[in-house]
Amino acid sequence: MSILEIHEATRIFGGLTAVNKVSFAMEAGEILGLLGPNGSGKTTLLNLLSGALAPSAGRIVIGRRDMTGRKPNIIARQGVARTFQLVRILPSLTLEENVIVSAVFGRNRHDKEAARRIARAALRDAGLEGMETCSAGDLTYLDQKRLELARALAAEPDILLMDEWLAGLNPTELHEAVALVRALSGRGMTIIMVEHIMEAVRALCPRSIVMNAGTLIADGPTANVLNDRHVVAAYLGEADDA
Amino acid sequence: MIALAASIAALVALAAVPLFLTDYGLGLMIGMAGYVTLASAWALFSGQTRYISLATVAFYGIGAYTVAVLNETIAYPLVLACAGLVGAGLALVVGLSTLRLSGIYFVIFTFGLAELVRQLITWYEVNVTGTLGRYIFLDITAREIYWQLLALGTFTIGLTAWILRHRLGLALKVIGDDETVAAHAGIDLARTKLIAFTLSATIITLCGAISSPRWTYVEPIIVFNPNVSFLAVIMALLGGANRLWGPAAGAVPLFLLFEWLSVNFPDTYPIILGLMFIAVVFLLPDGVLGGLARLRQRGKAAA
Numbered sequence: 001m002s003i004l005e006i007h008e009a010t011r012i013f014g015g016l017t018a019v020n021k022v023s024f025a026m027e028a029g030e031i032l033g034l035l036g037p038n039g040s041g042k043t044t045l046l047n048l049l050s051g052a053l054a055p056s057a058g059r060i061v062i063g064r065r066d067m068t069g070r071k072p073n074i075i076a077r078q079g080v081a082r083t084f085q086l087v088r089i090l091p092s093l094t095l096e097e098n099v100i101v102s103a104v105f106g107r108n109r110h111d112k113e114a115a116r117r118i119a120r121a122a123l124r125d126a127g128l129e130g131m132e133t134c135s136a137g138d139l140t141y142l143d144q145k146r147l148e149l150a151r152a153l154a155a156e157p158d159i160l161l162m163d164e165w166l167a168g169l170n171p172t173e174l175h176e177a178v179a180l181v182r183a184l185s186g187r188g189m190t191i192i193m194v195e196h197i198m199e200a201v202r203a204l205c206p207r208s209i210v211m212n213a214g215t216l217i218a219d220g221p222t223a224n225v226l227n228d229r230h231v232v233a234a235y236l237g238e239a240d241d242a
Numbered sequence: 243m244i245a246l247a248a249s250i251a252a253l254v255a256l257a258a259v260p261l262f263l264t265d266y267g268l269g270l271m272i273g274m275a276g277y278v279t280l281a282s283a284w285a286l287f288s289g290q291t292r293y294i295s296l297a298t299v300a301f302y303g304i305g306a307y308t309v310a311v312l313n314e315t316i317a318y319p320l321v322l323a324c325a326g327l328v329g330a331g332l333a334l335v336v337g338l339s340t341l342r343l344s345g346i347y348f349v350i351f352t353f354g355l356a357e358l359v360r361q362l363i364t365w366y367e368v369n370v371t372g373t374l375g376r377y378i379f380l381d382i383t384a385r386e387i388y389w390q391l392l393a394l395g396t397f398t399i400g401l402t403a404w405i406l407r408h409r410l411g412l413a414l415k416v417i418g419d420d421e422t423v424a425a426h427a428g429i430d431l432a433r434t435k436l437i438a439f440t441l442s443a444t445i446i447t448l449c450g451a452i453s454s455p456r457w458t459y460v461e462p463i464i465v466f467n468p469n470v471s472f473l474a475v476i477m478a479l480l481g482g483a484n485r486l487w488g489p490a491a492g493a494v495p496l497f498l499l500f501e502w503l504s505v506n507f508p509d510t511y512p513i514i515l516g517l518m519f520i521a522v523v524f525l526l527p528d529g530v531l532g533g534l535a536r537l538r539q540r541g542k543a544a545a
Contacts, residue, residue: 050426072425082426090419092484101416104409105428155427 002061003028003190004159009048009058011041018044020214021058028158031181031191033205033222037235041214042194043085046161049192050082051075063158077107081157083148083165085194091137098136098147099123102155118154125180126150141168149180159190166197178203198226210234256392260385268384270501272456275391277497279449280470281477281489282398286405287442288475289483290414291435293344296471297336297352300359301329301443303465305450307363310376310460318380322451329447333440341435344421353471360466367462375461382455390452395490398445403486405438414438418484469512472519473500480522482529491531 002025011019019041026032034042047053049060051072060068062078070078081102090098099122103115110118123129126146136147145165152160166177178200185191185204195201201208201222208225210218212234218225225231260268280298288295308325316324340351367374405411413434416424425431450465457464473496481492496518504511526533 052422052426071430072422073428073430076426076428084422088420088423090416090423092419093415097412097415101412101424101429102427104412107428109428151423151427 002026003063004049005059005061006049007059007061009045009055009060011044011048011053012056017214019048019055019211022211022214022216023058024209024216024219026159026190026192028190029185029188030207031185031193031205033201033208034192034194034211035196035201035208035225035231036211040211040234042211043163044214045211046082046163046192046194049075049159050080050161073105076102076105076155079107079156079158080161081106081152081155081159082161083145083152083163085163087141087144087148089136089139089144089147091135093136094133095123095128095136095139095147095150096120096132099150099154102151106155106157108156115154118156119150122150122154123147125153125183127176127180142173153184157189159192160184162191162193162195164194164196166193166195166200174200202226253392253396257389260388265384268388270498272384272388272391272453273501274494274497275388275395276449276453277473277477277493278490279391279395279398280446280474281481281493282395282402283442283445283449284474285478285483285489286398286402286445287414287435287438289478289485289489290406290411290418291438292418293341293435293439294349294475295352295439295442296349296468296475297355297443298446298474299466299468299470300352300356301333301446302450302453302470303356303363303462304329304332304359305447305452306454306457306460306465307376307462308447309380309451309454310378313378313380313455318382322448325451326444326448330440330444332447333443334436336443337436337439338432341432341439353468356466356468356471360462363466364462375459377459378455378457380455384456387452387455391449394445394448394452399486399490401441401445406486410434410437415484469515472515476515476519476522479529480526482531482533485529485531488529488531492529 004026007023008021009019010017010021022045034045036042044053048055051070051074054069059066062075062080065078067075067078096119099119100115103110103118120132123132126149128143128146128150139147149165166174169177181191181204193205205222207220208222209216210225210231217230217234218228259271263271280302284295284298287293305325308328309321312321312324336355340348343351413424413429416427416429417431417434421431454460477492477496478489479492480496481490482488503514507514
């Protein structure tokens with residue numbers, strides 16, 4: 001059974017079609033790489049899935065329920081959590097409060113004690129154990145990214161949307177992060193990763209889809225997709241003498 | 243436990259104060275109780291969400307006007323109930339139509355709202371009822387007004403304390419930090435903001451209603467004085483708008499200062515008010531209590 005189905009999702013900004021009739025489906029537990037050059041519509045597509053933007057046309061079905069055009073809080077309660085490309089933390093709250101939020105207001109609406117337990121576990125998973133009472137505003141960029149992930153995890157999502165979460169990590173951190181994502185997937189979480197680090201995509205995502213100029217140009221096993229003629233052309237430009 | 247006992251003792255002392263004061267002293271206490279209530283009620287919504295509302299006087303004036311219109315027709319408790327209902331009703335309508343606005347647009351809208359309400363009432367009074375002013379003849383002593391304001395202020399701070407410890411308070415704080423994150427965490431933005439805005443506006447309306455017998459004579463230019471809105475903001479910001487006791491800590495000294503200024507420098511008073519506003523925003527973005535907390539933390543880190 002598909003946990004996520006997208007039928008011809010389209011988003012138009014003025015005269016620009018940022019996402020053009022994109023369709024795909026995912027099975028529960030899959031990790032999907034969402035690739036494409038800058039400006040190809042990957043983040044807009046994530047925004048359509050998380051409810052940050054409503055599609056201009058098309059349908060989005062999450063866990064068999066039609067979520068097209070629903071508000072982000074409704075979609076969050078349907079089991080979707082995300083991180084943001086430009087990190088968004090809550091600077092005036094502590095780390096624990098940052099993370100508790102999605103346990104308290106997410107799909108399971110935990111009471112305070114349960115939410116605190118879940119928040120602590122999520123902080124531990126994201127590598128921020130022992131920093132619960134620190135102020136989020138004081139974190140380094142990398143720790144802010146960890147915090148965002150912890151917040152997403154505390155929502156106990158079925159579907160996790162990661163928007164370039166691996167960007168900016170050094171090789172050691174990347175190695176840890178890849179292991180973490182793999183562990184999450186092992187728990188049965190369905191993950192969509194927008195990512196430019198191909199090494200990580202190859203390691204984590206058995207399947208990838210590629211967007212270019214708003215359109216889906218490839219969908220299949222990652223190795224095949226990355227060798228696809230259209231995909232190579234989208235990244236590198238058409239070869240003149242082909 | 244000790245804090246609770248101390249609070250109750252302080253409250254009893256505050257309630258007993260008018261028995262030992264001159265009329266002037268009692269007047270000051272009424273002013274302070276009123277502004278502590280206004281600033282705390284303002285902060286209940288605006289301090290947490292950082293939606294700066296300049297509509298305080300719209301609700302405050304409506305409370306006063308409700309009393310002016312109804313004071314000779316129905317019993318006083320019913321007048322207060324009506325004022326509360328009118329305030330809550332208006333807050334719901336305004337909230338539903340404006341809380342999608344953010345930042346400066348919300349500020350401007352709320353400022354415009356206060357002016358709109360004032361102009362509408364003026365127009366109505368001039369063209370329909372044919373009088374501009376109204377009298378409030380209520381058999382209420384200054385002490386009774388003070389006690390009512392004290393009760394309302396206590397309720398406001400108590401309600402804020404309760405909210406800050408529950409889901410609503412967390413939701414408001416998250417909205418104040420980042421609405422996008424709030425929505426994606428599952429918070430219903432519209433509902434959360436509407437509840438807090440309506441609670442805040444209803445208290446402000448009641449504050450206007452309770453204070454109104456002090457005027458005896460009421461007309462729009464008096465009860466819809468925009469200074470009330472600005473004072474509520476500056477007081478809350480001075481003390482620390484997102485802290486439980488911040489608005490009260492800002493309201494007491496500023497009220498006394500402005501009282502003194504308006505007696506001694508009636509002409510330059512508005513200029514000083516403006517300068518204070520700028521100084522507070524620039525020098526104390528987190529308010530005095532926030533600044534103190536930071537100093538304490540720094541002291542701890544140094545030790």
